Amino acid sequence: MSPILEDSSNGGLPERDSYAKNGFVHIKNPHLDLLPEDILYHFDLGTKTHDLPSMFGDVKFVCVGGSPNRMRAFALFIHQELGLEGDSNNVADICAGTDRYSMFKVGPVLSISHGMGIPSISIMLHELIKLLHHAKCRDVTIIRIGTSGGIGIEPGTVVITDVAVDSFFRPQFEQVVLDKVVVRKTELHKELAEDLLQCSKEIASFPTIIGHTMCTYDFYEGQGRLDGALCSFSKEEKFEYLQRAFSSGVRNIEMESTVFAAMCHLCGLKAAVVCVTLLNRLEGDQISESHETLTEYQKRPQQLIAEYIKKQLNLS
Numbered sequence: 477m478s479p480i481l482e483d484s485s486n487g488g489l490p491e492r493d494s495y496a497k498n499g500f501v502h503i504k505n506p507h508l509d510l511l512p513e514d515i516l517y518h519f520d521l522g523t524k525t526h527d528l529p530s531m532f533g534d535v536k537f538v539c540v541g542g543s544p545n546r547m548r549a550f551a552l553f554i555h556q557e558l559g560l561e562g563d564s565n566n567v568a569d570i571c572a573g574t575d576r577y578s579m580f581k582v583g584p585v586l587s588i589s590h591g592m593g594i595p596s597i598s599i600m601l602h603e604l605i606k607l608l609h610h611a612k613c614r615d616v617t618i619i620r621i622g623t624s625g626g627i628g629i630e631p632g633t634v635v636i637t638d639v640a641v642d643s644f645f646r647p648q649f650e651q652v653v654l655d656k657v658v659v660r661k662t663e664l665h666k667e668l669a670e671d672l673l674q675c676s677k678e679i680a681s682f683p684t685i686i687g688h689t690m691c692t693y694d695f696y697e698g699q700g701r702l703d704g705a706l707c708s709f710s711k712e713e714k715f716e717y718l719q720r721a722f723s724s725g726v727r728n729i730e731m732e733s734t735v736f737a738a739m740c741h742l743c744g745l746k747a748a749v750v751c752v753t754l755l756n757r758l759e760g761d762q763i764s765e766s767h768e769t770l771t772e773y774q775k776r777p778q779q780l781i782a783e784y785i786k787k788q789l790n791l792s
């Protein structure tokens with residue numbers, strides 16, 4: 477059995493958080509100081525090859541989501557919503573030199589894709605947090621805008637996460653570090669969640685709630701689906717599990733929120749998770765709504781976040 481440790485996040489080394497008190501991003505890795513150059517390999521960016529402070533120093537809002545197309549569409553939408561000058565068609569993928577992630581910058585907003593699942597978003601977040609640090613960004617708010625499966629709520633409902641929980645409904649993320657399991661808290665920013673709920677009331681064009689979000693390692697068996705290539709449980713066991721999730725406060729299921737919450741919390745980023753539900757898992761497993769309906773659903777978190785950003789910038 478591997479030892480399970482509370483997170484110290486510094487491996488016994490002095491914490492490197494000298495920027496922490498001024499709204500800068502905390503980087504908790506003293507080894508970074510020893511690097512002559514930091515190569516952000518999956519972004520195709522680096523501290524020697526790119527002037528990160530001039531490229532990204534004004535970033536105040538970072539929005540992340542699974543799909544490159546969604547994050548491009550979000551960047552174009554924000555360009556229009558903020559009334560920025562220039563042709564939005566010229567908004568280019570900053571990570572075009574690699575096909576791992578896509579990144580778009582429009583004014584103070586950075587929009588980045590993270591792929592599917594904890595390992596994929598975790599790699600992206602390591603490099604993003606270092607990028608924000610190298611660029612000397614201050615007072616950054618980061619929001620995951622995603623899709624999810626709802627439990628006991630109308631499809632199309634937007635869920636703002638108060639707590640991200642694991643498959644055992646625990647508010648924690650377990651990271652294997654060397655041969656140990658390090659347990660990290662999955663707190664999200666309460667005030668930000670409340671501010672987002674308030675924005676949703678002002679838009680009032682789709683249902684929005686605050687609830688727990690369960691994060692799993694798999695879309696099929698891991699989320700209690702009966703329609704994967706493998707299924708090792710009965711229909712009754714599925715419903716019993718989803719009912720228990722509902723009773724513990726879970727309102728939606730996705731695949732990135734625990735590591736997102738844990739890493740952002742440790743690094744001092746104000747973070748939120750806002751996901752639309754594509755179906756009610758108590759009514760089925762397959763995502764069967766039309767393409768048009770699903771496209772419209774995916775725009776809901778974007779509309780909410782655009783409203784929030786405009787409010788923060790005194791544009792609405």
Ligand SMILES: O=P(O)(O)O[C@H]1O[C@H](CO)[C@@H](O)[C@H]1O
Pocket residue numbers: 541542543591592593621622623624695730731732
């Ligand atoms: O809609 P996005 O942000 O990609 O996220 C959700 O969709 C994917 C599964 O279809 C998972 O990554 C889940 O978290």
Ligand SMILES: O=c1cc[nH]c(=O)[nH]1
Pocket residue numbers: 623624625626695699729730731754
């Ligand atoms: O059911 C769903 C829908 C979207 N994303 C998930 O992770 N699960």
